[in-house]
Amino acid sequence: MKRVIPLILMTVVLLSGCLGEKSESKFSISSVFQENEPIPKKYTCDGININPPLYISNIPENAKSLVIIVDDPDAPRGTFTHWIAWDIPPVKEIPEGIPKKGEVESPVKMIQGINDFGRIGYDGPCPPPGHGVHHYHFKVYALDITLNLAPGSTRKELEEAMKGHVIAEAELVGTYER
Template sequence: MTISTVFKSGEFIPKEYTCEGADLNPELVIQNIPEGARTLAIICDDPDAPVGTFVHWVLWNFPVTSSTVTISKGLQKVENLPDGTKQGYNDFGRVGYNGPCPPRGHGIHHYHFKAYAVNSVLELKGKVTKKDLEKALSGKIVTQTEIVGLYERK
């Protein structure tokens, strides 16, 4: 499984997808999704944050309709999307995606966009966090992949 998006792994994330821009989630194209995958889950986090790993996005139950699917740029920041996709709470305390926003002068941060092909629809309720999603994914991941984007605020 591979992810292509507006930046390649190891490249800088365009400002549009950060707190200094429109703060929209980037479009993600997930390719080579294996048979047996019913949904996708996405976690985006930053292990370089001064407080420890900081979560920017928690998404699950994105429907897999073929071996390649596209998660559109700028999804609504709501818990329930019309296609059945769900979004949880990031470490800003908000639903949906909030992009890179490292402290000024803190150097380059690495943002891990992790995609999981899941063999089922996950039943999660309440104020879902990364920890809740990771627990629900246990034993249900068909395969996974990730890309790492970079960002620095000067």
Template sequence: MNVKSSSFKNEDFIPKEYTCDGSDISPDLEWDMVPSAKSYAIIVEDPDAPAGTFIHWVIYNIKDNKLPKNVPKVNNVSSMIQGVNDFGKVGYGGPCPPKSHPPHRYYFNVYALDVELPEKSGVTADELKRMMEGHIIDKGVIMGKYKRR
């Protein structure tokens, strides 16, 4: 499953607008439609964080094969459910690596699922991964980098 964004290209730097140094809004994303998918889920991870993989976004029950930029940071957005990121907040939290660090990598993992998952508030990435077990029929990823100046 190919994943793309008009906000940044795969393996390129993520523009400041989508980070803690800018407006901290989510970028637009689009992926290949998987004909048998009932829903899609996205988990955004930074494996370069000092304390281990840091979660920036948890969202699921996406019906379409795209998301617009600036998804509102609320639990339920037109039937999509957003979980809690590692900032302790609902919705997207943009890249915000320590200023002394080299560029971090941000993986926007998109999962095609054969079910719609139960609505649950405050879902973490680990919980979502457990809920998706046995239901992932395809997966794609786009990776962007960011370094604070």
């Protein structure tokens, strides 16, 4: 019995030390679908083809801007880009239905580039019928600068401008099949 009490006390002390520590929350992105779950039809070419809302958590304090890149690595000809946007202020929500134009002032300020459909703005999942499940990667990057790239820039130009300025990144993968 005498040996059990010190062991219990030691366990309580160790646990209280662990519980008292602050855990750092991780930069993350979420939406109306969960990780590796289907993207609602509304946000695809079979629906009204608007971007889903994106919820961004634990943005680093030193972030000057955010970047969004949405792509499909399962596309028949290689990774297909569905949306690129940058110079987004460090906001916690990107609402659904961002206008499909180069410079957007409302509801959230951002600059958008050319996707692989050859259009500016978001174009949702639209895999070839019968091609199986595709995985759509919604990536958000926190940068230590604003990029000031011209509207309609390409993904390659965006990624080049981001080099050396990413301070955090997060990803959410949704699926879609036709």
